[in-house]
Amino acid sequence: MGIKAALSKPFAFLISLQINKLRKNAVRFQDKIFSELIKTGVKTAFGKDHHFDEIHHYEDFKKHVPIRDYEQLKPYVDRVVNGEENVLWPGKPLYLAKTSGTTSGVKYIPISKDSMPEHIRAARNALLNYIHETGNASFTDGKMIFLQGSPDLQTKAGIFVGRLSGIVAHHVPKYLLKNRMPSDKINRIEDWEAKVDAIVEETINENMTLISGIPPWCQMYFDRLTQKSGGKKIKDIFPNFKLFVYGGVNYQP
Template identity: 60%
Template sequence: MGIRAILSKPLAAWVKADIRKWSARPVESQQTVFQQLLQQGKETAFGRDHGFADIASHEAFRRQVPIRDYEALSPYINRVVEGEKDVLWPGQPLYFAKTSGTTSGIKYIPISKDSIPNHINSARNALLCYVNETGKASFLDRNLIFLSGSPEMYKKNGIYVGRLSGIVNHHVPSYLRTNQKPSYETNCIDDWETKLERIIDETLHADMSLISGIPPWVQMYFDRLQERTGGKPIKDIFPNFSLLVYGGVNFEPYRKKMFETIGKRIDSIETYPASEGFIAYQDSQRKEGLLLLLNSGIFYEFVPVEEFFDENPTRLTIGEVELGKNYAVVLSNNAGLWGYSLGDTVKFVSKQPYRLLVTGRIKHFISAFGEHVIGEEVENAMRTTREYHPEVELVEFTVAPQVTPDDGLPHHEWLIEFAKPPANLPAFERRLDEALRKLNIYYDDLISGSILEPLRVTPLKRDAFREYMKSQGKLGGQNKVPRLSNDRTLADALRPWYH
């Protein structure tokens, strides 16, 4: 056992003991964060505009600070981008995490000196929880690869701007840099396909033990490795590969093909990072869900999904949430986001400690006919259907409404790129439709009432989603395909790849 593995074990024990302390007092942990945020924010322009000095309770905060998405908060963010100080948080941010918004174009998410530990320490602690629970630490002595965006940054009015994964790359502890892949030079390559080939050059003969990234891009990395090696399973290319770290999308649609490509079962850790903050991570290999980070500079509110678009929705604190119910996440953090709608939906599966599942995006749904089908439902329907069709392997899929079909009634269209198609596509369609009807009673009513006809599957040509993402300049990195949408923008853009 090497020095990194040896030293990681006492550190992992210390981190786990600290987690036990704050997770055993969830309401108090969040109240402490809440008070700290208000105290530091009260002398900012936002704090003065919203009367922070007079806020002494969550009830008062709800009255004085409305829920805002990026577009609604942008008048303040734009002032920060222009270089003004003390607008949302004392001073200026260290960084802007640059992301692409669906309606706002480029978004600049502030990351402050106070919030950067949340991003860095949370990723570290996810690994240390694994070490503490399993006793496995030897992976730290071998090579680790992080498939991420470029670490290159530029300055905008004196503030560094870059992709979140690139910003975080600059804060990888020095003791891990000597065994981190790919090299800095390779990581700076913008074109994903060129970058991927260089990553393979650097890792093909390395002793890889941990691989981290968004599942579709990890799968592409594995596929290219197999092309280079005549179809070898990943376990034969990297005999010591033992830990997969992933996040960004639901892993279930990718799980079967991923592990078949690897050629063996290995441990995995799911994470829930966002530019706005590192929200949660899988702290146990034995327990369901991701541990919500309640003491890391983020104050959470949870809005029942069915109320989210109401004028005055319910805003719950951690002590008020219920198990098994879908909530939209609203956060306030120590980088100056206040009452900020993250856009994600979650469902709690445990309160001791608070663990959750990410169930989708609040704006990613289909309700063209009043059915309000969400991401969790389409993914669960697909998982159930594949249990009856074990021959099927997926690359990617998305779902859209077809309101004006050339023939028949309106329906949901599932655009699917198969690695291995079903032996009987009509039977697959029927099973998929039955599964979705069981999950969503409104959809079931529309089918029963002959308002909709059962869903239709449109198989796509090989590499359809890769080529589409490439055409949009979103190949690789932290980019991901929306699982479903309420219009046909994506479906129509995929038309060149229809079979």
């Protein structure tokens, strides 16, 4: 067992204790977070338009904040994209995550400096919870790949803009950088077909133990690996492959 695997087990145990504490008192903690969010947003444009100063309970929230889709929220998002401050959250967001959905065309999702650490913490805790539940930490000693968009960012009204997966690439914990693949150069390739081929070349002979990404990207990666290896199965290409982390969309169409 390597040093990372050895150190991760007691850390995973501590995190599991924290998660269980939250789980056992879920309603109380949710109410606390709810109150903090309302208090923080009370002076924003959205908060003023929806009477956050009158919201003290969930029933108040339901009364003042109707359920809406992106199109109905878009006027607020457009103001954020144009550089206006204090619209949906105090100040300006740290990033605008750019996503192209099946409706509404390009969408921009504001990511604040307050929310970014939560993205990273949630991913970390998911892995640590796996370690605690299974006792398997060996994947931390091998190579890990996170199939993601390019980390190259643009700016719009002083806000960094990019794909969410590319944004997250800027916040990978230092203790994972030596294990992380693909290399930064390959990760910045814009053409996805060329990028997958380059990733296959770079990883096919590595000790891959964790593979992560949205299902379509992972499926393409696995298919190219199989082709490159002359028809081998993934379990034979990567015999120490222990953990597959995916999300985003269903495998089924």
